[in-house]
Amino acid sequence: MRRGLAAVLWLACGAALAQAQGGVVFDDGNGNGVQDVGEAGVAGVAVSNGRAVVRSDGQGRYTLPIAAGQIVFVVKPDGWQVPAGAEGLPAFWHQQSPGEPSTLRHGGLPAGQPSDRVDFPLRRAPTPGAELEVLVFADPQPKSPADIDYYRRDIVAPLLDRTRATLGLSLGDIVDDDLSLYPAINAVTASLGVPWLHVAGNHDIDRDARDDAGALQTFRSHFGPDTYAWEEARATFVMLDDVIHQPGSKPGYTGGFRDDQFAFLEAYLPTLPTDRLLVLGMHIPLFEAAGRDTFRDADRERLFALLRDFPHVLVLSAHNHTQQHWYHDAGTGWHGAQPLHEYNVGANCGAFWSGVKDAAGIPDATMADGTPNGHATLKVFDGGRYALAWHPARLRGGDSAFTGAMALHAPKVLRAGAYPAWGVYANVFMGGDDTRVEFRVDDGEWKAMAKVAAADPRLLAENVRDDLADALRGYDRSPEAKPSAHLWRGALPTGLGVGEHHVEVRAFDAWQGEQRAATRYRLQDAAE
Structure with a gap:
């Protein structure tokens, strides 16, 4: 022709x-x-x-x-x-x-x-005030009305009449495949009275759609566009669907972007000022775990090329039901002047609303890396500066070893004079490779703790309790503990006097400053 x-x-x-x-x-x-x-x-x-x-x-x-x-x-x-x-x-x-x-x-x-x-x-x-405060939710993922009630009581209710946020974000998996739950969960989220933006997760797609083009029809009828932007005084937010539906494949999705999304970004991003923060919200992380291919490399590199000249960029992702900070460099295709920070946000539902229920009937929901379920906040200041924080859904009153910033684990008793092979562990929920974590015993000298790639002993102990139980302890048991990206260890001294000893841990958070927690252990004489 x-x-x-x-x-x-x-x-x-x-x-x-x-x-x-x-x-x-x-x-x-x-x-x-x-x-x-x-x-x-x-x-x-x-x-x-x-x-x-x-x-x-x-x-x-x-x-x-x-x-x-x-x-x-x-x-x-x-x-x-x-x-x-x-x-x-x-x-x-x-x-x-x-x-x-x-x-x-x-x-x-x-x-x-x-x-x-x-x-x-x-x-x-x-x-606007001196700062912009944003509530950041990820993976509320209810599978039933009971789970929506957990979300209401555990995540939303504590924020009612207390939040000062101007905006809220939900980073996908709004529900767990049952899209009929959208109106019910939206009613709970909207009760906060905060404008709320959503992106889709892999559990938000119409699974009976024939192709990716039709996979978000039900999502769009409730939430609107799957890729869009929103401007505030100190930041621009670009929300991106990055789930490519692949019916008939296993898994049935991968991470990536469509051509129409790139067309929108290519038209919109050049119009933005570069002296404020640019926040990208998405579900599937841009980084990949070792040995796994979860995001289309060409799409990530094409996105990074569009972002290269922006000096202040923050990526918010979800999906993993763990929490960590990732800094992109040339190894993942980023060629900006500074590493690109991606915060992979922990889940509202933690480990899918699993674990033993507390006195209020809410499951423990600790994630596989030992992070408690909860939500994050993002505060944005002039000049592209920002601060992040994680807020556990529930704190145990009077437990100094479990704070909003970290959770400690230590043995209750050790033999006096034994080889010091046992340690105190600190799971610092917002910790990263450059976080300084120290401990001291009985107000002694502060000593550095070592970052370790290990499972949180607190969750390992819960796994053992589940294994030894003669009956189910909850609807779903806690997840199997996996190595945490934010766990530190310090060897406990055994050459001190017989009796109880006070252990204090401090972590220097890049955004919240010094954070502390404390626990105790006891030294005991033992007969041969």
């Missing part, structure tokens, strides 16, 4: 699929969602169909091609708010009807009449 004729036919087909549509971005002063007389358009706001990005003109108007089944969304600009939608989540998007009813088990996209105009109301936001 001649090239000219092919181009004409392509344009004709494209016109049938993606008509030029538009609307207005406006200052909704009275909050009724309609542009009334006197409510001006907002100029210079980014609007996207997930591939192309346009800016509203001086009257707030935009024009953008929108195909059947496509989403159009506004990039919420700094200094503005968007209204809440039907499920209490930010209404910054419009799902264009696919035209045909969905056959997917969990509903897919609702059918209806396509819209030829989409307006986006904005309202002025309060003046």
